[in-house]
Amino acid sequence: MNVAADNILTVRGLCKNFGALAVTQQVDLDLARGARIGLIGPNGAGKTTLVNLLTGMLSSDAGTIVIDGHHIEKAKPETRVRHGLVRTHQINTLLMETSVRDNVAIAVAERQNYAWRMLRYGPQWRACLDEAQHYLEEMRIGHAGDRRVSELPYGEQRLLEIAIGLSLKPRILLLDEPGAGIPSTEAHIIHEALESLPPDIAILLIEHDMDLVFKFAREIVVLVLGRVLTRDVPANISSNAEVRSVYLGRSVV
Amino acid sequence: MQALTILLDGISYGMVLFIISVGLTVTMGLMRVVNLAHGAFAMIGGYIATVLVLQAGVPFLLSALIAAVVAGALGGLAELTVYRPLYRKGELPQVLLTIGLCFVVIAGLTLFVGATPLPAIVPASLDRMVDIGFRSYPAYRLFLIVVGAVLAFIVWLIVERSLFGARLRAAVDDPQMARAVGMNVNRMFTVTFIGGCALAGFGGAIGAGVLPLEPFYALRYLVYFLIVVAVGGMGSFRGSLVAALAIGIVDTAGRYIVPQFGGFLLYVLVFGLLLWRPNGLLPPKSVA
């Protein structure tokens, strides 16, 4: 595994045990600027655990996580976000009672350090709303800004999730199953949204929909039983015998 | 010698707390409802027993049993009508509705019985001192300890040794799983609630000499009942026994040794304990 010169995220020897169960074992992971990596693995491979370790929702037992020279493996989740490590959620964690635009604007305010403002905030908040609208339009849901999230169709909620992630100006974006729960007829919406993401963001896509992963990712990391089995370009992954036998027991594409 | 007296006073007081609170710990653990009306059922029991003894001359123990039956029946009624819609709501509505229920009970009882504190109903047979070797000690307090121990044993048999108890513990540990394997959780709620309220009513009746009955009983002692639940660990039967006895002893000792602090010591200890172990001393698996 060669370390590229413009590596933005470097993970070395990451471990996590739940009691006697080792759910993450010695994981190394490198993400270069603008990377498009797919993370796949059978159920229970530890994909979500890995995301939680990276974002700080879980604390790791060993290993280092470095963003741009900063060690963040001990940092709180919110500090990691400020270093540009942002995730989207598999299940909906949107603010359902709040308007679509406010959902994004609240995130923008947080990034801009306006979120502590209590009494004088008019122009700043309007700027946050404008910026929020920009991200909504980028995700093609600009028309829905005034609606409550709970009134939004499920697919558009997933797009909102990505818009919020983008609004935090991430350097690394972890997309946790953005296509989950979306009918296959609408899967192309997510794919198009992913393709339109800014090219300089490093993206790690965790997804069950193999179609989506193989279309989107330029490299694929296969996680099995908490270990990185292999990392390669999609064409090699689909023909990799080891992946076939261990991962699915059948063709992956 | 004084230490032993404090210990006995603390244990008898703790037993009353246990009898009243054990139902609350199980229902809060099982149903995940913030129930501030539990003291109201103890109050109902205490009032009924007192009225029966004073007005109708019913014997002490029999009136306490009748009080338990009535409190249990009213508890079942409340569970079916106002508690059931509450399970799906947030903590604030739960807090408010159960406070409301508390108010209704307080108002109802005082309208019928009057707005003054009730005299303690301790029968003559218990209202005396007995020699316990090194000194004489009130028979009533010994009676509380014995009854508390017997009830704790019975509750232990039900919770730890019966099929119902096994199901109950499973439901507390993992409510979703219990539903998934087809347990009739709703009926379990009702039955447990009735049992808990009956125990509370009984405890309110026999414990009136320790926790005096007065119009604001349901709110005044509520904090103690809640502390038992929180310190013991919600849904933990053993925890509630340990916590009730510990609280009884600590509170009694505090008032004996440093009377100028009153209940201060107890609250500070509880506060510290909850910061240290937010889920209590012996939490069930689901929250551990």
Next chain:
Amino acid sequence: MTNQQQATTQQQILAPAAMSRPFSPAMLWHLLPWVIALIFFFVGDGYHSLGTNILVMILFALSLDLALGYAGIITLGHAAFFGAGAYAAGIFAIHFNADPVLGLLAATAIAGLLGLLTGMLILHTRGETLLMLTLAIAAIFYEIANHARWLTGGDDGLSGIRVTPVFGLFRFDLWGKTAFLYALSVLFIWFIIAALVVRSPFGRSLDGIRQNTKRMRAIGTPVWWRLVAMYSLSAAMAGSAGALTAQSTRLVGLSTLELLTSGIVAVMLVLGGERRLYGAFIGAAIYVVVQDFAGSISPFIWMFVIGFLLIIIVLFFEGGLMGIIDSVVAKLKGKADASGQTGKRT
């Protein structure tokens, strides 16, 4: 429903304070409570102390709305700060300075500081544990006030509070007219602050924390600090309310710290409707007035009514009286779908 109608609904959902929005006649409604209060000042002879009590309770309920309604901090111990403010103002007046404004500021600062310290300790926890910790704090405060007789007067209460004229100009008269205007001014200032705060990025982030803590962490929100800040603000406001009651009645009793007081203020808030600012106004006003009326017959009849009302509101009318008013208004306007305002908000 069109987007435009949605937008209107949205604006109604988000706090009522009108700022930097084009003027519309509907905004005149915001003057209503203040106009009523001023009319009351001129015609309410004999009832000014009752009126002051209403204003105090509105302020107290409003403070709870910030913590419990907007930030979702589940507390049954808010009387701790109300009582702390009342005692602080009383002790300040007796031992240091009888100037009411100084006393009010001191009490507000002390209550806010206590909110900050206790908030830092307890706001790591959630749910029932948090509820118990708030109860324990109020109980600790109560025990302190009960046993520090030399300072607080214990269960006799704190008496002998002197108050000099406000700004050296307006004497507190026997009929409580000055006290009424004084309390009204304090309430107005706090209301403006509250209305600004709940619509601010800060307030919105707390609304987000109430709805989904996980989400807010994921966008980089320092959740604990944010909660501590709102809790302290709310405590300071409750302290102001306590100070007002100490200065207007010249008496502070242990009941200011009681569990019942914490419960009653929550009842007022929910009666009026939480997360609506004006809910505190309606809830507190109705509670105090009807209590005064029914309480003169029998306090227990009043408890029965209020208890029954609480059960009904929780089971059938989430959103309280303001929720009912909103849905009626929405129906009258023909904006058929009022569900957005009366729906489940837990």
